Amino acid sequence: IVTAIAIINQKGGVGKTTTAANLSAALAAAGKSVCMADLDPQGHLSLYFGHEVDHNHATLYDVLADDVAFADTLVPVRDKLFLSPSTTDLAAAETILAERDDRNLILQKSFALKPPTQDFVIFDCPPSLGLLTINTLSVADEIIIPLQPHFLALQGLAKLLKTIELVQQHLNPKLIVRGILFCMYETVTRLGRDVVEEVRDFFEASRNDDTPWAKARVFQSVIRRNIRLAEAPSHGKTIFEYDAKSNGANDYALLANELLNCYRPT
Amino acid sequence: IVTAIAIINQKGGVGKTTTAANLSAALAAAGKSVCMADLDPQGHLSLYFGHEVDHNHATLYDVLADDVAFADTLVPVRDKLFLSPSTTDLAAAETILAERDDRNLILQKSFALKPPTQDFVIFDCPPSLGLLTINTLSVADEIIIPLQPHFLALQGLAKLLKTIELVQQHLNPKLIVRGILFCMYETVTRLGRDVVEEVRDFFEASRNDDTPWAKARVFQSVIRRNIRLAEAPSHGKTIFEYDAKSNGANDYALLANELLNCYRPT
Ligand SMILES: Nc1ncnc2c1ncn2[C@@H]1O[C@H](COP(=O)(O)OP(=O)(O)OP(=O)(O)O)[C@@H](O)[C@H]1O
Ligand SMILES: Nc1ncnc2c1ncn2[C@@H]1O[C@H](COP(=O)(O)OP(=O)(O)OP(=O)(O)O)[C@@H](O)[C@H]1O
Numbered sequence: 001i002v003t004a005i006a007i008i009n010q011k012g013g014v015g016k017t018t019t020a021a022n023l024s025a026a027l028a029a030a031g032k033s034v035c036m037a038d039l040d041p042q043g044h045l046s047l048y049f050g051h052e053v054d055h056n057h058a059t060l061y062d063v064l065a066d067d068v069a070f071a072d073t074l075v076p077v078r079d080k081l082f083l084s085p086s087t088t089d090l091a092a093a094e095t096i097l098a099e100r101d102d103r104n105l106i107l108q109k110s111f112a113l114k115p116p117t118q119d120f121v122i123f124d125c126p127p128s129l130g131l132l133t134i135n136t137l138s139v140a141d142e143i144i145i146p147l148q149p150h151f152l153a154l155q156g157l158a159k160l161l162k163t164i165e166l167v168q169q170h171l172n173p174k175l176i177v178r179g180i181l182f183c184m185y186e187t188v189t190r191l192g193r194d195v196v197e198e199v200r201d202f203f204e205a206s207r208n209d210d211t212p213w214a215k216a217r218v219f220q221s222v223i224r225r226n227i228r229l230a231e232a233p234s235h236g237k238t239i240f241e242y243d244a245k246s247n248g249a250n251d252y253a254l255l256a257n258e259l260l261n262c263y264r265p266t
Numbered sequence: 267i268v269t270a271i272a273i274i275n276q277k278g279g280v281g282k283t284t285t286a287a288n289l290s291a292a293l294a295a296a297g298k299s300v301c302m303a304d305l306d307p308q309g310h311l312s313l314y315f316g317h318e319v320d321h322n323h324a325t326l327y328d329v330l331a332d333d334v335a336f337a338d339t340l341v342p343v344r345d346k347l348f349l350s351p352s353t354t355d356l357a358a359a360e361t362i363l364a365e366r367d368d369r370n371l372i373l374q375k376s377f378a379l380k381p382p383t384q385d386f387v388i389f390d391c392p393p394s395l396g397l398l399t400i401n402t403l404s405v406a407d408e409i410i411i412p413l414q415p416h417f418l419a420l421q422g423l424a425k426l427l428k429t430i431e432l433v434q435q436h437l438n439p440k441l442i443v444r445g446i447l448f449c450m451y452e453t454v455t456r457l458g459r460d461v462v463e464e465v466r467d468f469f470e471a472s473r474n475d476d477t478p479w480a481k482a483r484v485f486q487s488v489i490r491r492n493i494r495l496a497e498a499p500s501h502g503k504t505i506f507e508y509d510a511k512s513n514g515a516n517d518y519a520l521l522a523n524e525l526l527n528c529y530r531p532t
């Protein structure tokens with residue numbers, strides 16, 4: 001049975017795509033089958049895997065604009081790793097979708113039509129809270145929020161959580177926040193430590209609320225700044241293929257481990 | 267006579283807002299009067315200056331939705347430095363604007379209605395090529411493109427330049443690209459140097475074309491990674507107020523100098 005995880009943050013450049021690519025690769029290395037969905041019209045996740053657009057093959061645009069089944073868009077990119085690629089047409093999808101009454105639920109319906117058979121679906125989203133992101137939130141089981149521990153991280157988080165709550169209340173009752181993942185973390189800075197502490201306190205204080213984040217954790221695993229993570233995609237590789245001994249590889253492997261432990265009976 | 271400069275890049279987190287804030291502050295320190303326009307519904311530039319939303323005062327939302335004059339939205343934030351603040355309503359503006367035939371030209375008309383009287387207008391844009399960005403491109407005289415020298419910088423740039431060309435051809439004939447500004451530059455990395463070289467070669471090769479970027483420069487000034495730049499806004503300060511001796515202050519001062527030299531007769 002598939003677990004669908006959305007990687008969401010409306011703030012730009014916080015590590016969503018880097019996380020989608022390398023967490024998926026780490027889960028596959030741990031023996032899970034994973035499909036990645038590139039919901040960003042800028043298509044970076046698709047480019048990370050060197051995906052060449054095949055105009056004969058259905059893509060997420062066809063899912064959103066023509067009710068094609070999500071499962072029919074998948075292309076294999078590695079052992080146990082599949083990709084539902086983005087195309088620039090996705091930018092037009094938002095305008096087309098806006099016309100439909102069920103515009104927030106197209107992806108949800110596509111999944112129901114033909115459920116994916118992999119263990120995980122990992123969605124990479126654009127830096128906005130528009131229709132593509134809302135469609136993702138409406139179909140996901142859980143959310144991972146990458147956060148760069150800088151000024152405004154908490155502000156952006158508060159706004160994001162409001163949106164998640166609205167989706168959970170009106171479109172997707174099962175939706176929960178699995179966790180917060182600190183990315184591009186610079187261990188030496190005061191700012192980083194202060195923001196991490198602020199965020200941890202926020203979630204501690206929310207433990208008894210009836211919200212989709214009441215059980216959200218701040219992942220113990222943090223992804224440290226590591227130039228190897230920025231270099232890997234320019235070679236068309238995951239961090240594990242590019243530099244298995246790097247901090248980047250280490251951090252994403254630990255994250256995958258911590259995530260899988262969430263599903264083991266205690 | 268005002269020079270309107272748009273800070274544009276659809277890629278997230280490359281330093282647009284940090285550049286809008288600190289370049290504006292540096293120009294003001296050099297004796298120029300500057301107004302900053304926050305075109306991002308996430309309103310980070312407004313938050314950088316600690317701007318509290320005043321519901322009695324006109325904002326960019328009113329400019330776009332009710333044809334209020336841009337010049338009537340300005341609030342002073344420092345000596346010679348004014349801000350046209352964003353509000354979350356701006357997210358709704360894109361949907362409202364979509365209905366109008368002149369949806370790309372509302373900001374242009376607002377400027378024509380009542381031209382700003384400052385030396386510079388600096389526009390901060392969201393990470394997208396949607397209506398807010400197109401409106402900005404349609405009113406700007408010139409563009410500065412912040413670029414993080416990572417994989418996909420050149421790809422994103424190519425797509426951005428296509429959009430700029432379309433706007434210049436159909437909506438704003440005077441539009442030019444002033445320059446490329448490398449941000450978050452890490453001097454030690456091979457990746458950074460390779461991307462900078464690739465981008466410089468691209469512009470060298472375009473020198474004789476009839477494009478809006480034929481005379482674009484890659485700024486000599488690069489903005490190095492400097493945690494002070496991330497810390498300053500959390501104290502509600504510009505980099506010059508926060509740490510005038512930092513690399514961040516140094517780099518943005520040099521940039522302002524280099525930019526002002528572009529306007530001096532040779
Ligand atoms: N831990 C890290 N250390 C160093 N560089 C990183 C790290 N994580 C990501 N990067 C680099 O930083 C840039 C931004 O990361 P990424 O594209 O993953 O963010 P994003 O949230 O997906 O951005 P967008 O909002 O534009 O979709 C990329 O060039 C990426 O390679
Ligand atoms: N040269 C730098 N060194 C270190 N940190 C920086 C630098 N420039 C910007 N930052 C920090 O990196 C983060 C992203 O920068 P910024 O918000 O300016 O980018 P942006 O392009 O405006 O992002 P968005 O696409 O979300 O609008 C911010 O937390 C900022 O403080």
Ligand SMILES: [Mg+2]
Nearest residue numbers: 016017040044
């Ligand atoms: Mg991304």
Ligand SMILES: [Mg+2]
Nearest residue numbers: 282283306310
């Ligand atoms: Mg910004």
